[in-house]
Amino acid sequence: MTTSTSRATAPGTDPRQQAREQDLLERVTRSFDSCENPRLKELMVKLVEHLHAYIRDVRLTEPEWAAAIDFLTRCGHISDDKRQEFILLSDVLGASMQTITVNNQAHGDATEATVFGPFFVDGSPEVPLGGDIAGPASGEPCWVEGTVTSTDGIPLPGARIEVWEADGDGRYDVQYDDNRTAGRAHLHTDEEGGYRFWAVTPTPYPIPHDGPVGHLLETVGRSPMRASHLHFMVSHPGSRTLITHIFVRGDTLLDVDTVFGVKESLVKDFQRQQPGTPAPTGRVIDGPWSRVRFDIVLAPEGT
Structure with missing residues (x-):
């Protein structure tokens, strides 16, 4: 019996009641015995085991279960081709980060991964090395540079770097109604594995919080704010594709990032x-600006 199952029934529960609950669990898990896909069978059986363990552990009431169903229904209703409330839910519960952590095994000094987020868009414009990804995005200019290497320290020329970020007002281009493209682009490393581009200095912003997930955060006393960050997706033949961010050292939200995406290795000095x-x-820049260095290390493919 798993640890979660052994803790499932509250102390003092009548033995007959425990037997009824355990019998139901076993009947449900046996219902998957004919599944021909071993992995699917494993996923479904474990899902049932953990779900039943939760219900039994907290002694879930029928009104509470009805409220949970209503919450999930509202998440579905508010989702569309531009907004995915279930991604937000996964993010704020730490499920997205845990899945990423499980699937990006530590390998040497490879750069750590973090959440993808809901604002990536395929088909970003390409900019040359030293180009500007900001476009019409508002915000303070920021110079970003670094290298892309393997865990053996070998430079990786031609690595593709996708970059995207919110503007100075804390909004991504897809959150506007005018079909603008701003704060996103891709570029390729040079023969020495180097890259460089202009962006805007990252600013904090809230995840969409006008829906059921936002109401959940408010109810439990949590903030919807994300720490200031800049998104990267880096790929190169023979290397594991990296999805990550860098964060601004000194940001007061680093310890309370609502999607748990901050890792110490990804906190960088944005020098004013x-x-x-x-x-x-x-x-030529009239006002202040910032600069940051981010050296990226890719793990081998298949690790």
Whole structure:
């Protein structure tokens, strides 16, 4: 019997009641005996075991179960082609990060992965090295540079780097109604594995919180805010594709990021530059700007 099952029934529960509950669990798990897909069978049996253990452990009431069904129904109703409330739910429960952690095994000094988020869009424009991914996005300019290497320290030329971020007002381009493309692009590393581009200095922002997930966070006393970050997706033949962010050191939200995406190795120094400081690529900047270095290490494919 698993640990979760052994703790399932509250102390003092009548032995006859325990037997009834255990009998039901065993009948439900046996219903999957004819499943021909071993992995699917494993997933379903374990799901039932853990779900029943939860119900028995907390002695879930029928009104509470009805409220849970209503909550999930409302998540479905608010979801559309631009908003996925179930991703938000997965994120705020830490399920997204746990799945990522399980599927991105530690390998040498490979860069750690974190959540994908709901705002990635295929077909981003390509910019040259030193180009600007911000486009019309508002915000303070930020120079981003680094290298992409293998865990053996070998530079990876031609690695594809997808980058996307919120603007200075804390909104992604897809959250506007004018079909703009801003704050997202892709580029490729040079022969030495180097990359560099202009973006905007990351700012904190709330996840969409006008729906059932936002109401859940409010009810349990949690903030919908995400720590300031810049998204990366990095790929190269023979390497494990990396999905990650970098975060701004000193951000007060680092310890309370609502989707649990912050990892210490991904917190970087965004160095503030005073107005008039000469900028890379000869860009003339009237006000302050920032710069950050992020050296990326890709694990081998299949690890």
